[in-house]
Amino acid sequence: xxxxxxxxxxxxxxxxxxxxxxxxxxxxxxxxxxxxxxxxxxxxxxxxxxxxxxxxxxxxxxxxxxxxxxxxxxxxxxxxxx
Numbered sequence: 235x236x237x238x239x240x241x242x243x244x245x246x247x248x249x250x251x252x253x254x255x256x257x258x259x260x261x262x263x264x265x266x267x268x269x270x271x272x273x274x275x276x277x278x279x280x281x282x283x284x285x286x287x288x289x290x291x292x293x294x295x296x297x298x299x300x301x302x303x304x305x306x307x308x309x310x311x312x313x314x315x316x
Contacts, residue, residue, distance in 0.1 A: 241266040241267065242268070243266055244268075245270060245289050245290050283298055284300070
């Protein structure tokens with residue numbers, strides 16, 4: 235299992251782009267802190283970090299990364315380096 239510290243994924247279960255990222259994580263045994271923006275407070279946390287409520291958003295060391303393809307590419311690189 236690849237646990238990525240200092241990584242947080244903000245997502246919505248109903249978002250197909252979020253599902254794409256979550257499936258990639260599952261297929262590659264990647265875990266990290268995940269926050270559903272439909273849960274109280276999580277959307278406001280996301281806005282505070284990135285300035286918008288767009289999901290999926292991967293926050294790495296306090297810096298937001300948007301777009302599912304970019305997130306998957308980042309995670310693919312991270313897993314390959316591990």
